[in-house]
Amino acid sequence: MKTMTQHFATMAIVVVATLVISATPADAMHISEGALPPAWATLWTLLMIPFVMKGVWELRARAKTDRMFKPFIALVGSALFIISCMPVPVPVVGATSHPCGCGLSAILIGPWLTALVSSVALMLQALFLAHGGVTTLGANTLSMGVMGAFAGLAVFRLALKSGTSTWTAAFMAGVVSDWVTYLFTSFFLASGLADGGSFFSMFLSITVAFIPTQAPLGILEGFITAGAYCFVEQRRPELLPVWAGKGSA
Amino acid sequence: MKSFELFTDIFTIKPNRLSVIETRCKLLCALIAIMCVLFSESPLFPTILFAISMTATLMVGVPAKMALLRFVLPLVMATTLLIVKALLTGSTPMVVFDFYLFSLIFTLEGFTEGALIASRVLGALGVVHLLSVITPAHDIFRTALWLGLPREWVEVAMMMYRYIFELLDTVVEISSAQRTRLGYSTAWLGLNSAGTVAGSALVRSFDKAVATSEAMTARGYDGVIRFDPPEPVTSRDVMIAGATTLGIVSMFLLTGIS
Numbered sequence: 294m295k296t297m298t299q300h301f302a303t304m305a306i307v308v309v310a311t312l313v314i315s316a317t318p319a320d321a322m323h324i325s326e327g328a329l330p331p332a333w334a335t336l337w338t339l340l341m342i343p344f345v346m347k348g349v350w351e352l353r354a355r356a357k358t359d360r361m362f363k364p365f366i367a368l369v370g371s372a373l374f375i376i377s378c379m380p381v382p383v384p385v386v387g388a389t390s391h392p393c394g395c396g397l398s399a400i401l402i403g404p405w406l407t408a409l410v411s412s413v414a415l416m417l418q419a420l421f422l423a424h425g426g427v428t429t430l431g432a433n434t435l436s437m438g439v440m441g442a443f444a445g446l447a448v449f450r451l452a453l454k455s456g457t458s459t460w461t462a463a464f465m466a467g468v469v470s471d472w473v474t475y476l477f478t479s480f481f482l483a484s485g486l487a488d489g490g491s492f493f494s495m496f497l498s499i500t501v502a503f504i505p506t507q508a509p510l511g512i513l514e515g516f517i518t519a520g521a522y523c524f525v526e527q528r529r530p531e532l533l534p535v536w537a538g539k540g541s542a
Numbered sequence: 543m544k545s546f547e548l549f550t551d552i553f554t555i556k557p558n559r560l561s562v563i564e565t566r567c568k569l570l571c572a573l574i575a576i577m578c579v580l581f582s583e584s585p586l587f588p589t590i591l592f593a594i595s596m597t598a599t600l601m602v603g604v605p606a607k608m609a610l611l612r613f614v615l616p617l618v619m620a621t622t623l624l625i626v627k628a629l630l631t632g633s634t635p636m637v638v639f640d641f642y643l644f645s646l647i648f649t650l651e652g653f654t655e656g657a658l659i660a661s662r663v664l665g666a667l668g669v670v671h672l673l674s675v676i677t678p679a680h681d682i683f684r685t686a687l688w689l690g691l692p693r694e695w696v697e698v699a700m701m702m703y704r705y706i707f708e709l710l711d712t713v714v715e716i717s718s719a720q721r722t723r724l725g726y727s728t729a730w731l732g733l734n735s736a737g738t739v740a741g742s743a744l745v746r747s748f749d750k751a752v753a754t755s756e757a758m759t760a761r762g763y764d765g766v767i768r769f770d771p772p773e774p775v776t777s778r779d780v781m782i783a784g785a786t787t788l789g790i791v792s793m794f795l796l797t798g799i800s
Contacts, residue, residue, distance in 0.1 A: 327666030520737015
């Protein structure tokens with residue numbers, strides 16, 4: 294039976310190991326192909342389907358009245374894909390990492406379409422960048438395109454209701470969406486890896502392992518989300534209602 | 543080499559022995575290979591499959607540097623998982639590091655399970671990566687539609703894939719201009735510049751959407767993208783798919799089950 298001290302020591306070594314290993318360009322840490330056992334991969338994929346289908350229905354409904362909506366969503370999606378590939382310096386690790394973009398997407402086009410766009414972006418990343426995977430698409434979409442998106446949007450709306458500035462609300466949305474994404478990534482990974490051992494220990498260790506890169510990255514994501522949202526708000530405010538579904542593309 | 547510079551499909555349009563095989567046959571083989579990897583009880587099978595996939599990837603002309611760069615992240619994750627498993631699961635000590643207040647114990651069972659998971663990650667990714675360098679994206683999307691995925695999802699995927707390359711040029715242009723003007727000389731400036739690039743990408747995407755919609759309307763776009771049906775499967779394709787599947791399953795039975 295491991296003592297508490299040993300548990301903390303174990304987590305410390307995991308953090309150090311991660312720092313040493315990730316001293317190369319890091320990336321948005323999706324669950325890799327093959328990392329989840331088939332049963333868990335299937336479960337997360339089945340749970341993802343309703344969210345993506347809701348996005349498909351919303352797209353279908355809006356495309357009926359505005360036939361340019363599909364190309365428009367695809368372009369917003371590709372912009373978000375590129376944002377998620379943008380290298381951003383992470384001072385703590387001394388390397389570059391990449392934002393998720395799901396918080397920004399959720400406050401711009403809504404959570405359901407974000408789930409749809411995220412599933413497509415993750416599939417493209419899995420196929421053409423070897424980031425994430427086809428069998429782990431469900432887990433990655435749930436963590437990034439669903440949990441991250443809903444959390445980011447909820448925080449954004451709550452912050453606006455409480456009277457904070459748009460910049461602060463967007464910043465908080467970016468930070469929370471990023472952290473929630475990685476919290477659920479850890480959860481999904483732990484579910485597949487615990488394998489009879491302690492789920493809680495596994496979850497905690499994986500979460501701790503992500504902290505060195507994801508804690509500062511979440512804050513960076515907040516800055517990028519706020520910067521991008523306020524840039525659009527200042528330069529092209531007429532676009533925000535169109536993206537939010539209150540106007541025609 | 544930046545992340546989005548790795549995003550290219552240039553290799554898929556070069557004709558070779560693998561790219562000419564019908565897409566559904568390639569997808570079937572890839573799916574069977576991934577399933578065998580996931581159900582493998584020994585790291586040997588995924589490792590062999592990874593070696594075969596990487597050899598094939600290099601043989602179709604993908605530069606070794608690009609292939610390796612694409613595998614940096616999966617390797618990071620595989621190694622982290624190996625360490626986590628070795629430290630947190632199992633009971634038979636394999637390596638013990640004694641410190642003053644505590645000792646770190648890497649267990650044999652944890653290391654074995656971790657090695658299996660790490661090999662599965664590499665084996666499965668090797669297969670998917672090989673598939674992506676021998677199959678044009680358009681063929682994958684067309685087959686996805688044939689398989690019954692929602693039309694809207696496939697249409698958005700196809701358009702996103704096409705627009706990414708268009709928008710990339712814009713983003714690279716803005717980033718280069720910012721770097722020239724020392725937009726990333728300090729951390730604060732870097733953050734502001736990154737936010738501006740992200741905002742610009744979104745605004746440009748809207749402008750491009752308007753221009754694209756006009757061009758698409760002029761070409762007869764009525765809200766639905768029509769896909770050609772997949773190419774017919776020839777007897778040669780069936781033979782290749784059958785032989786490959788037989789090979790994969792035989793190898794799995796010989797090396798994947800402990």
